[in-house]
Amino acid sequence: MANKKRKGARSAKASASSGSLDLTSMTPELVAEFLRLGGTMQTASGAAVTETSAMRVAAAWRCINIISGTVGSLPMDLIRREGERIRRPAVGHPLRRLLTVKPNPWQTPSEFRRMLQAHLLLRGNGYAMKIRVGRDVAGLIPILPNRVEVEQRSEDLSLRYKVSRSDGSKLTLGQADMLHLRGMSLDGVRGLSVLNHMRESIGLALQGEAAGAHLMRNGQFVRGVLKHPNKLSQEARAFLKDSLAEHSGPTGSGGTLVLEEGMDYSPVSLSPTDLQFLEQRDFQRYDIAMFFGVPPHMLGATEKETSWGSGIEQQGIGFVTYTLNDWLVTWQEALKRDLIHESEWDVLDFRFNTQALLKGDTKAQWDAFTRGRQWGVYSANDVREKLDLNPRDDEAGDEYAAPPNQTLAPPPAAPEGDPDDPARTA
Structure with missing residues (x-):
């Protein structure tokens, strides 16, 4: 029986390393044995990494919170195409209310998007079960x-989802019943x-955090050793013990010891600088930021220059262009594929309003509005709408300026005299 348990646990660890772990199919004995042997996410450093433990790392928390919060807070709307160049909000469409008002009975749209984006960042996949009323999707229930477990049918290449419920039961859903957000994938099925x-x-x-906490608790790095020429007396030992206690802990570190009975202090050859403890922890911030594609300055790491540019503005532009835009396109295309009926694919689209990212930079926002007004891209009412203001009362609010270098010259003046005079037409 013991050999069977070890074999099952080793099998579970092998399947976990490939990303296909399913603890729900294991017996309680095998689960206990598997966890005792270290779990699926045991690392070379000895730390067990899960979603919960990963979120305790400040850099990982900040990266996930920045991307998920931005995706959740950006305005998104359902757009109807009324022509090749005309697009308007699809007012009255049930999907518009679902994604902009209430996706399910307990979440707001931003909470729903933030949750699924966090799933995408950590697990590479975001799932939500569709609740239908007739042909319309009336609700989206997020699933961890x-x-x-997702698999592809060999008959028609459609996807099938096996969902393990919290009560232990299983539910099988077809592709038509699931919203599936997929990150980078090698097989096109699972992110x-x-x-x-x-x-x-x-x-x-x-x-590193555990080691830092341990050092803070003890109050000091091991910087040296104490040498005594003979045997330490009981009185000196008690005095030394009390003295060390005074200089331990976060409030007592950094003091000076008083030595007795010819005791001597010798520094060790390996200092904290040699250990590069702080440098290692600083490197981990940059390493984690690289995995998520977040500029280091957004994590508070401003010591190094960025390859995206020399200023904070260039780093922000790089974040929107190379990281955030990738996730927004993933959302837009997945929502269109899984929520919009095929008969409406040519006329309906989901769109994020990335102009909202300029709200924090007043100068850049007004520069964009000014140029738009000068070149006839925006009217005064267009600008006021983006600022959440009511339109102007006069008709001039909807007028568009002619571009400065494209102002038409006035027509030539008509010649003086009688238009019917034969001499004028000769």
């Missing part, structure tokens, strides 16, 4: 990625788990 691929970096960060 570790409760979903790659970022947490699995960055677990060594997270593990090092967790162990």
Whole structure:
């Protein structure tokens, strides 16, 4: 029986390393044995990495919170195409209310998007079960990625989802019943788990924090050793013990010891600088930021220059262009594929308003509005709408300026005289 347990646990660890762990199919005995042997996310540093432990790392928390919060807070709307160049909000469409007012009975749209984006960042997949009323989708119920097993049918290449419920029962859903947000994928079916691929970096960060906490608790690094020429007396030992206690803990570190009975202090050859403890922890911030594609300055790391540019503005532009835009396109295309009926694909689209990212930069926002007004892109009412203001009362609010270098010259003046005079037409 013991051999059977070890064999099952080893099998579970092998399947976990490939990202296909399903604890719900294991017996309680095998689960206990598997966890005793270290779990699926055991790292070389000795730290066990899960979603919960990863979120205890400040850099990982900040990266996930920045991307998820931005995706959740950006305005999104359902747009109807009324022509090749005319697009308007699809007012009255049931999907517009679902994604902009109430996706399910307990979440707001921003909470729903923030949650699924966090799933995407950690597990590479975001799932939500569709609740239908007739042909319309009336609700979206988010599902934890570790409760979903996805497979592709060989007959028609459609996807099938096996969902493990909290009560232990299982539910099988077809592709038409699931909203599936998929990150970077090698097979086109499952997104790659970022947490699995960055677990060594997270593990090092967790162990660094644990080591730092241990040092703070003891009050000092081991900087040297105490030498006594003979045997330490009981009285001197008690005095030394009390003295060391006074200089331990976060409030007592940094003091000076008073030695007795010819005792001598010798520094060790390996100092904290040689250990590069702080440098290692600082490196982990940059390493984790690289996995998520977040500029280091957004994590508070401003010591190094960025390859995206020399200023904070260039780093922000790089974040929107190379990181955030990728996730926004993923959302827009997945929502269109899984929520909009095929008969409406040519006329309906989901769109994020990335102009909202300029709200924090007043100068850049007004520069964009000014140029738009000068070149006839915006009218005064267009600008007021973006600022959440009511339109102007006069008709001039809807007028568009002619571009400065495209102002038409006035027509030539008509010749003087009688237009019917034969001499004028000769």
